Amino acid sequence: MRVPRLFVDQNFSLGQTISVSESQAHYLIQVLRMSEGDKLRLFNGRDGEWLGKIFSISRRHCSLKLCSQKEKQNSEEDLWLIFSPIKRSRIDFVVSKATELGVIRILPVITDFTNVKRVNTQRLISNTVEAAQQCGRLSVPRVLEPQSLKSLLADWKVDRKLFYCDETRGGSPINKTFNDVKMKNKLNSAAILIGPEGGFSSSELELLNKNPNFTAIDLGPRVLRADTAAIAALSCWQAVLGDWSNA
């Protein structure tokens, strides 16, 4: 069996004891049927990956001892995903996939045509933790509370490039855009913005078009659903500019 991987938001040091949460204990004991002496891989988003051993188990509690550090914390691409919330299964999906695709921050935004009113941020966070555990990354992306797109854009820092998927086909082909950025300089910080299924409003497009830090990208002739567009754009970014481009 593969050694299970667990995210635990506590400080790590050699020989330290870690008590996992009740739901994690349930998972380890009831689902994975683990017992004393069994091994686990642990990460906290700061101290790399550690090997741990279960040393005490009861019905609802599970304690581990940290045995050794297996991997140092690595640096990650500074990539954000900004998206208009969509319905339940699709939003879970986007958040999990964005985690696998190496995004470090997830920002739900309310746009003029956003249909979904309530976002369960706690559930989104659970999805990112689960996906991070599964995909082997050493951190969990931060999920922000929903905010208005317009106020987010109004406070935009100039050192972060934003690429928005323009359904009106006003953008340049995504691969050309990312290659041009790559030719010019090392891109340190970026964000991908995906609008709602109804597209951006004309006042939003105007705001987006006039800022030289914001670039429209085009994802071809077919109308992609918002979740597809998010995964597609993040994949192309990692492939050209991110950590998929290193041999």
Added chain:
Amino acid sequence: MRVPRLFVDQNFSLGQTISVSESQAHYLIQVLRMSEGDKLRLFNGRDGEWLGKIFSISRRHCSLKLCSQKEKQNSEEDLWLIFSPIKRSRIDFVVSKATELGVIRILPVITDFTNVKRVNTQRLISNTVEAAQQCGRLSVPRVLEPQSLKSLLADWKVDRKLFYCDETRGGSPINKTFNDVKMKNKLNSAAILIGPEGGFSSSELELLNKNPNFTAIDLGPRVLRADTAAIAALSCWQAVLGDWSNA
């Protein structure tokens, strides 16, 4: 309201009458609440897109008349997706997304480590039809019955390049691989192969490695789920070699 789009597998000509299937009639009448005189967009995968009008409606039947051709049939990228079946919601998802991403043929394959035993091909076909209607393409990808990966590879035609996602990180970065192909020549036919979550067996990897028509691609340091890998690889293909690369 946007004019609804419907796939109908019948020949089209000006003024012709089309009787839609019972389930399509149900959708138009009960779900969309359409009535006589309402407009529809229709495609059959051969004759482009037509504008039609409902001219007769009853509880279970709906007839349309074809008014005019709005778009000619276009040529599509000759791209296949070959993948090891995964569990229910994820396989539905892959098939819908592959349709949005312009694949023309979907081939489920049974590999040494494939876990899923039964594939409901009919349900997959329904997913492709629904996705094709929604994304605006003029065709529906063909879904094949599951077959063995090894026999598929044994009969492989030399004029189609196959790119397989190698989880062991033996492949070249996806963007570099696709750019190299682009530099060399126009690629006419391609296939993306995604293995099961457990990866390919060593005998499968050997078969894949030794054929000069098969190229291993790498999707970065995180372990992607099979559905994520499929969408990511298809997106990168369209971005570099396919119809997302035209301005």
